[in-house]
Amino acid sequence: MKTPEELHQIIAKKVAGFCEKNGDGTLFQPINYIMQLGGKRMRPILSLMAANLFTDELEEAIYPALAIEVFHNFTLMHDDIMDNSPIRRGQPTVHQKWDNNAAILSGDTMLVQSYQLLIKTNPEKLTDIIRLFNTTAIEVCEGQQMDMEFEKRSTVSVEEYLEMIRLKTSVLVGGAMQIGAIIGKADEASQKTLYTFGESLGIAFQLHDDYLDIFGQKENTGKQNGGDIIADKKTFLLIRAFEKAGNEEKAILEKYIGNKNHSDTEKVEAIKNIYEKLGLKEELISLAKSYFEKAMSALNQLHVAEDRKEPLKKIAAALQTRQS
């Protein structure tokens, strides 16, 4: 069995090969740029690990895993245009470095390339894999659509927020796991169990991201603290703050949210205080933990020798205690 580090290396090598094959034509420069900004490569690693639960032969699983990583980076490229984000992983976003048109068109190309990579797998399983990939991809678009819609709305419920992050972030983790499982010739029940594992882990991951955004250490995350607060993002914390706030807290929330007349530091400090006062730090940790446990419980149910589950348990725990 491969360790997460070995799998990371396999993916890194394939990403490098993919970029080299792209060459340096105008259409491909932004693609190579975003693919080489780095990142955790969480989705392809998890996909390979899912296959590795059932087989030691990972060759067939590598291209679909790379397809998922290319697809993920396509969504980042287009989301950054839509969200008007200037920075990604500490570097200028594609639409910032080139322009919107380049980001639209190179993103489109990446979406097609993800299918080019997918069809390099075993033709026998191709229909199943592409069907799952398609469903997942459309759900990711639906998640982004909800996210944009939330920006225009005055209120969003916790339930709606969780459904949005499930679609935008988590189904792709679930899909990555299930595709790995399909290639590992897992039965359908095991495939579904691993989808649930990935989906729950993905939600826990996103909630932990929300946590780090405000309670993380800048030295670790490399990001400005409270980016979500500055952008007035309707995350779990802000939604719950409005729900739980008494009159005094509500006045503070209304003073700062949607208002650009305060310094970022002052705004972040004030809202962070409210989150802490209302016990939302603990509430968020506890919610993330419940999804993490749902993922673990799915993994425990899986009919696979316990020692084969170890790498997945290890990476899941690392994701959930990460500081960055």
Next chain:
Amino acid sequence: MKTPEELHQIIAKKVAGFCEKNGDGTLFQPINYIMQLGGKRMRPILSLMAANLFTDELEEAIYPALAIEVFHNFTLMHDDIMDNSPIRRGQPTVHQKWDNNAAILSGDTMLVQSYQLLIKTNPEKLTDIIRLFNTTAIEVCEGQQMDMEFEKRSTVSVEEYLEMIRLKTSVLVGGAMQIGAIIGKADEASQKTLYTFGESLGIAFQLHDDYLDIFGQKENTGKQNGGDIIADKKTFLLIRAFEKAGNEEKAILEKYIGNKNHSDTEKVEAIKNIYEKLGLKEELISLAKSYFEKAMSALNQLHVAEDRKEPLKKIAAALQTRQS
């Protein structure tokens, strides 16, 4: 064998079913809107005709044909953002009616949907079909990339222009034909011949479009005459005009092209005069004809009973003599 009109009806019905299944969620409204703006449905009809050369059983060919139409409309939705076009088929473009973000995201969704439709075909041929579709899709992106690049350049050669329209417009017509042929179980040589037919017909089609833009009758085309001239588009006509112009004509070209200080009518009239004076109307007709004949010659070479080729000959001739 089906007539073009019967095939148009089959496609129209499938498009309606596709839109109905989409429902009216925010993400799908722009998709249903652009799919129902109409158009000639040239690509799916040609794809079905290609299959119909070899088989009377068209069921398997319908979803891939619809996939090609959805893909084509995806490219229109994204191209309209990139080209900043306000009008498509006499109606507001998607980014105009909604906004850029909606057009980006719904376009992305359509690209995925085209693969959802593709996998509804015979699984045996799926890898071949998707491989061809992928290659074609990336070429279409490359064509759009060249088109945008040409806008920024001072000169473009006729050769480059023809390569751009081959990629942007014609390979998808070629791909549509070949996919139909694959489904019709044509041998590889026949597939390639039909690809060439579609590709050449596509170039002839685009050149005829360039012709209609300036020499067509507004009553027929429903478009403003000389749209390409007003937008300073480097089409065959403008490229050749600069190549063939003497000092006098060059002065007029330089007076009007890239200059917004003249009325559209005056500009179009002046440039149209130059095109006529330099014999470019005839040159364009003759070039389009040469591609049309290349398409016909491919069709003649095809080892299929002559009477089965009739619908294709008929539709090709209609496309090439169309007034709109």
